[in-house]
Amino acid sequence: MRTVVVGGGVSGAHAALTLLERGHDVELWDVGRDEAGFAEPGTGFHEWKTRLADPVAQLLGTDLGALIPPATAELLRYPPSRQFLTSPKDPLWRFQSDGFFPHTSFAKGGLANGWGANALSFDTDDIKEWPVSISEMDAAYKIVYQRIRVAGPIDDDLTPHLAGVYPSEPPVRLSDADERLLQSYERRKLKLAKSGIRVGRARMAVMTDASRHNACDYCERCLWGCPKAAIYNPRFTTLAECEANRGFRYVSGRLVLSLISSSRRIIGIRYLDTSTQEIREEPCDVVFLAAGALQTGAIFLRTLKGARVEVALHTEGLMDTAVVKIPFVSLASVGRPLDVRSFQFNRLILGVITDSAPWPRYLHGELLHLTSLLYYPLIERMPFDSRLSKKLFFALRSALGVVTLFFPDRITTGNRQVLVDDRNGWNAVQLCYRETGEKEDYIRQSVSRVRSALRQLNCLPRGVARSPSGAGIHYAGTVPMGDGPKRCDPAGRSNLFPNLYIADGAAFPSLPSKSITMSLAAHATRVARHAEL
């Protein structure tokens, strides 16, 4: 039996590893571009800049293509030296968008090459719309948390709301500003609890146990690529485990375009050989689509077209997390010295617990005191002239922070992928996405609640920055679980093609606020465990 997993990101890696553990031979097909390694391990971010031949080219690109212009909502861009993201200029790019700016990856390891490392699990409330029980998910989470080590507290105020998270490493070290904020929270937590605000230490998929060779050394370069691979990346761990198995075959240079079907069964795969640019076909028996919700949706739509199924050629849904950033000044940290070395991503998280039906009760926020970033977009956003803004920013830097809120999403009429023009033998896909008024109200109320909480924590919130649609990078729901030909069953099996499994976020029928990566791995694991092979 020829079993093919499509996609080499978190979902594909965990689906493949689970199938291998079941004793099946697996081929994993991937475009599989490699990202160069990250030099100078141990060197802190600011020292690293002095060692680079051309730091501007490294951090902003030779043509400064990653420079964030003034008067834009963006505060952060992945540096061009990180090669895992696919640009719309890429010849393999086949998305058209109307106000939705997607991030996709053709790198080995996928978008997980650049994730923020926050590791959370969905709980009963998060998946209340899913046709899956929490016990099924929890069984998968337990497997995943054995494969991915997570740093975090065993018990804190957030633990009751973060069921299914199993930390196995010490929490990430806090900065002095984090400590002061946490102390402030401890003093006011009873009052804050009444408004549903909880603050705690982040649950991060990062090695922190100093006895490990690849433990985090706090070099503040998470965003630019962890030189020690301390942050979980399927490329270095899960896929490496797969590759150690004799039944595994990693096939790179293949962009799967569609699946070939006959009598409602998948019998082959149509793919672009990226080295020769030729479109080829190969037979297969079972396919696990794990190319990421956007690519999986696109492959599924092209498959429907090829199968001449009488359905409209658009997906059932398209979801993403809306991202809102609330910058603040922590008064207790004004004028304090900065930590010499710190973890670049967030060390604290903030939960907003409310009854805001139909949304999940838990709204996830990442609470970050700035340690090492390129600050010019923040300086430009300050309401003073550049010279004063620059001086003020650096005088206040140890006190500056940002809360990033990740808003849940639901399948909404009109938000979907639509198959459009056929070019070079494979169709492009239009991404249609609009926020609903209901969600905007929820966002407004939640932002107001968090701003109020920040004030109670002796922090001054200043403005609200909304990332463009698509910047959440938590894409889901393109082939969701449910009834209908364009959906899959609770086991991830396509309702139309019984030997096709949807093993990534495309199968999620709703998108909770919590970070998605561990749930992608758990879903892929669950689907692969129960697949009928």
Add this chain to the structure above:
Amino acid sequence: MKNGVLFPLWQIDAQEYDAICAYLRLTPKARLYDHLSGYLASTPFRFPRPGGFSGFLAKPRLTGWRIARLDLATKLFIPNHPIRHILNCAIAVHECDGQGYLEMAASPQAWNAAGSILGWMAGFVVNLAITMPWLGWQLLSYASRMAFSSSDSLAGKRALISGVSHGLGRDLMLHCLEHGAEVIGIVRNPESRDALKAELPASAPMTLVVADLSQPDALVAALVNAQIPAASLTIAILCAAVKHDGRSVLSLANLRDTFQVNFFSIAEFAGWLCGSGTRKTGDPSHHRVERTGDQDPSVEAASSPSSLARDDGRGLSTTTALVLVSSMGRWHGMHFSSGYNASKAALSIWGESLEMELRQHGGRRFTVTVVEPGLFASGMTRPTALTRLLFASRRQVASRIVSGALAGRKTIRPPFAFALLTWAACLMGRDFRYRLLARAKPGGVRR
């Protein structure tokens, strides 16, 4: 420094960069200036062009005083002004640099921080108190000048310019690009094309057509082969010229070459432009087409042959301004420049005749503008004491030519003081002109 200033509305030269660094208390570095200048060269094609008052504020050179005023004024009122891009980029590139970051990050600690912040805020109030009246004065100046100026935006217009590889043609090209036009530039050979392509940002909406104007019909054939419809042009500026200095007036080979480039190629082009536009293709060995803008899909689409042929979304230009770049030299003879002055005299007179004939055409309307520049810094003039005295900025001349031609002016003679001098010399008689011009020295062949 690798990059020169191509687009003064957006880019800054090395002295202005020094002023920016002094303002931000940063140490200037040539490497960082190269990054900054290269980035700013692409900004005219990525961000909205500053128009109206914003554009007025962007034109003068940056000094310490002006930077301080513009910084605050634009932060408060004009968030897309070029100075915002300049300051944002300057801070970004210095932040990437180890030394630059340390200079920026040096800040007071503990209670000193509170004191410093109070002091800075007081300084901000003072800055505001100076900047607001300054801004009001600038607004008054702008309003008073606005009454005598027309809109200089070329957005959505297509301009054809010959001789874009150097001199006035190059400045005309840069002016048109900076003001939003799509430019079809004519260059003489592939080497000039490649050099120009390397110099311009990839996103510039520029189509380069190679045509050797010394060959009969080469220009028209190149345009036909590039599928450029005559009717899509809003303005066509024939700027390319050749000058065989120091050759005998009796050198017929030079005379023929001069007249072919300076006169007949223009007459051929005018025939194509004003006629049916369906001339024969001609010898393909004399023309090649190369387009820039390959990094921006929209620009590529705008300048692809098929889109030019379809005139994609632009519609046909209802009026086409034909600009014939002659010379003040057309008013008098000059023994060492062989046929140059004669060819320019022919061009001026022929242009006037063309305008008369075109007036009788129905349907599409053409305007003919004859430009007779005096001395300005171009490949045609040598920097002497006299030329420095009568120097006309090529940038200003380019701006005057484009705005004048689009406004339908029949003749443009910049600088006008030089035209008055020339006419005075003409009135003084031939002996006087001989004594005046006999000492002029030839400079060889210039194209």
